[in-house]
Amino acid sequence: MGAQQALRWFAPAVLGFLALAAWEWVVWAREIPPYILPGPVQIAQTLARDWDSLSVSLLVTVQITFAALAVAASLGLLLAILFAQSRVIEMSLFPYAVVLQVTPIVAIAPLIIIWVDDVRAALLICAWIVAFFPILSNTTVGLQSTDRNLLDLFRLYGASRWQVLWRLKLPSAMPYFLAGLRISGGLALIGAIVAEFVAGTGGTASGLAYRILESGYQLQIPRMFAALVLVSGTGIAIFMALSLLSHLLLRRWHESADTGEHR
Amino acid sequence: MAKRYGTGTLAVQDVNMDLARGDFLALLGPSGCGKSTLLRMIAGLIPSSSGEIAFPADPEARRGIGFVFQEPTLMPWATAARNVALPLELAGMPKREAHARAVEMLARVELAGFEDAYPRALSGGMKMRVSIARALVTKPRLLLMDEPFAALDEITRFRLNNDLLNLWRDERFTVVFVTHSVFESVFLAERIMVMAPRPGRVVRELRVPAEDHDTPEFRTSASYAAHCREVSHALAAAMEVA
Numbered sequence: 001m002g003a004q005q006a007l008r009w010f011a012p013a014v015l016g017f018l019a020l021a022a023w024e025w026v027v028w029a030r031e032i033p034p035y036i037l038p039g040p041v042q043i044a045q046t047l048a049r050d051w052d053s054l055s056v057s058l059l060v061t062v063q064i065t066f067a068a069l070a071v072a073a074s075l076g077l078l079l080a081i082l083f084a085q086s087r088v089i090e091m092s093l094f095p096y097a098v099v100l101q102v103t104p105i106v107a108i109a110p111l112i113i114i115w116v117d118d119v120r121a122a123l124l125i126c127a128w129i130v131a132f133f134p135i136l137s138n139t140t141v142g143l144q145s146t147d148r149n150l151l152d153l154f155r156l157y158g159a160s161r162w163q164v165l166w167r168l169k170l171p172s173a174m175p176y177f178l179a180g181l182r183i184s185g186g187l188a189l190i191g192a193i194v195a196e197f198v199a200g201t202g203g204t205a206s207g208l209a210y211r212i213l214e215s216g217y218q219l220q221i222p223r224m225f226a227a228l229v230l231v232s233g234t235g236i237a238i239f240m241a242l243s244l245l246s247h248l249l250l251r252r253w254h255e256s257a258d259t260g261e262h263r
Numbered sequence: 264m265a266k267r268y269g270t271g272t273l274a275v276q277d278v279n280m281d282l283a284r285g286d287f288l289a290l291l292g293p294s295g296c297g298k299s300t301l302l303r304m305i306a307g308l309i310p311s312s313s314g315e316i317a318f319p320a321d322p323e324a325r326r327g328i329g330f331v332f333q334e335p336t337l338m339p340w341a342t343a344a345r346n347v348a349l350p351l352e353l354a355g356m357p358k359r360e361a362h363a364r365a366v367e368m369l370a371r372v373e374l375a376g377f378e379d380a381y382p383r384a385l386s387g388g389m390k391m392r393v394s395i396a397r398a399l400v401t402k403p404r405l406l407l408m409d410e411p412f413a414a415l416d417e418i419t420r421f422r423l424n425n426d427l428l429n430l431w432r433d434e435r436f437t438v439v440f441v442t443h444s445v446f447e448s449v450f451l452a453e454r455i456m457v458m459a460p461r462p463g464r465v466v467r468e469l470r471v472p473a474e475d476h477d478t479p480e481f482r483t484s485a486s487y488a489a490h491c492r493e494v495s496h497a498l499a500a501a502m503e504v505a
Contacts (some may be wrong), residue, residue: 149336152308157353157401158329167349169342252342253381 005203038222047226054211054223058230061207062190064120065238069188073181075128076135080177084143084169085161094140101133103192109198119199123207126195131188135180142176143169175254178246185238193231207233275301278460282403285435289442289452291498297463298441300405306330329436331408335390337382337397340478343369344378347397354401362466368396372426373439388419392426401429408440412447421482424450428476445498448483449490457494466501469494 020040022104026032027039034042077095083090109126116122144171154164196209208227217225250257275297281503282288290298303309306328337346347365352358366378372392377459382390391411398406412420427450431438442448448455449471457467471490 067381147336149332149334150302150338153280153330153336153349154334154353155307156306157330157350159353163353168338171338174340255383 023068034124035219038225042222042228046222047229048225049074050226052071054208054227054230055209056193057206057211057227058239060120060230061196061209062234063191064123064127064192065189065205065234067179068124068131068192071124072131073133076132076180076184077139077177079136080143080173081165081170083140085164090106097133098172099134105130105194106198109195113195113199115164123195125201126198126226127188127191130183130191130194133188134183135177138176138180138183139173142173145176146172153204167243175246175250177250178242178257182239182242182246185242186235189231189235189238266402275304276464278463278465280404280465281439282439285438286454287431287438287440288434288438288454288456289448290456291448291494292458292463293443293447293460293498293502295463296458298328298458299409299434300441300463302409302439302441303459305405306407307466321452327401327403327405329401329403329406331391331394331398331406331411331412333413333453335359335382335387335394337390339382341394342379342381343374344383346393347400350401364400365396368400368410369393371399371430387415388423391415391423395423395427395430399434399436402434402436406438407434408438410441410443414444420447427451445491445494449487449494455494456496457501457503467497469497 002139020085024041025037027037038046079093094114105126108129109122112118113122116125150172151164154168164250192207193209196207197213200212200213208231212224212231215221215227247257252253278301280288285460288300290382291368292298302308303310307316320357337343338349341349344362344365348358348361351361351364356364360401369375369378372395374389374392374396377385377389377393380459382393385393394411398408415423424447438452440448442451453471453473453476455469455471456465457469458464459466469490475490477480480487
């Protein structure tokens with residue numbers, strides 16, 4: 001168990017280190033100029049040197065991502081609950097949620113940026129559109145897949161609609177909601193970045209995507225990579241945080257969080 | 264407690280039954296003979312197409328129906344005690360009192376010490392005990408059981424049969440027990456209604472007198488074997504009629 005756990009961290013770490021070393025070596029041996037491909041050491045140095053400006057951009061992107069995720073999670077959950085209460089509402093609204101999902105964000109982002117004066121708000125809306133659907137559709141499925149016999153049992157004991165929702169349907173839907181949230185966490189970040197790319201230099205919000213664009217124009221490729229590292233790092237951190245949240249909430253009862261101690 | 268029934272649906276046809284307080288009645292028949300449908304109609308989970316279920320005027324009589332499904336049907340996110348406390352909490356009992364009653368009931372089904380266990384940590388037999396505890400925690404007058412032990416291994420099933428009988432002898436609630444096992448019905452029930460399919464109906468009622476149940480080692484006694492033979496014949500006859 002302990003050795004297995006160690007291997008899970010150790011193996012990818014070794015692989016990552018070897019890849020970075022090989023990258024550094026190729027850049028050094030073939031004398032590739034930094035404006036084509038900087039080595040990892042130089043990227044790390046740039047990250048440290050420009051940390052002041054980059055961290056401000058990181059904060060902006062993280063704020064937009066989390067705000068979008070929070071809105072997507074609460075609205076998605078509320079709408080899914082509404083769907084579970086009324087079949088008519090679900091049938092009328094769900095197709096539009098699908099439309100929202102299948103329309104490429106790159107295509108509608110310019111419109112949103114034109115319509116919404118505040119750039120941050122525009123970015124938030126774009127990130128929200130991308131992050132919204134997985135939560136809505138997962139939670140809807142979750143609310144519908146409540147055990148039929150348990151529903152009968154609640155009916156037998158005269159449970160109110162509210163009791164059925166709160167004590168039965170929502171806990172049943174929890175694993176589905178959390179799976180949706182995990183997908184949406186990454187999507188919210190992508191939405192925020194993509195929207196900022198579309199907003200381009202007009203952006204006064206200056207998140208990480210803006211830094212990447214700006215560095216590209218100025219041919220400061222190491223800085224571009226540094227910003228990219230931060231984007232990836234943020235995505236990984238969000239995924240891990242949401243996985244941890246999901247594990248903590250489900251570990252005692254759900255199969256997906258089975259740690260092997262019960263069987 | 265009296266109950267009369269009669270429905271004109273395809274699933275169940277012209278069933279009449281009277282239940283007296285403390286009866287242990289088995290509904291025995293092959294799959295698709297409407298046993299479960301009948302049970303759900305008694306519970307009020309599905310409406311009957313015609314006919315009625317009459318409870319005595321005594322308002323206490325309607326107080327409680329306990330239902331045990333074929334599957335344990337526990338909430339996986341709740342501990343054993345919280346699962347058992349559910350009917351009480353739904354009825355508005357304060358949590359602490361409901362919990363105390365649930366713990367007491369778990370001890371009665373021999374699950375003392377498992378109050379805080381989650382269902383996935385329990386064996387199939389233990390889950391079924393939790394399910395029975397939940398059905399009995401409201402002290403129902405009528406316990407409805409829908410093939411509750413069908414999915415369990417034989418050893419576990421025998422133990423649960425014994426424990427169910429002990430609980431029933433202590434509390435004297437009325438039981439309607441759906442099964443497709445001749446042996447289980449004879450072992451448990453004093454009244455056995457044999458049902459035939461298409462359309463579901465009761466073709467015969469047999470009795471296993473209480474004094475026979477009191478035979479020592481009833482399960483391996485000659486009296487048990489004789490009753491099993493009689494019920495088997497009735498069931499075979501029912502299938503022929505169908």
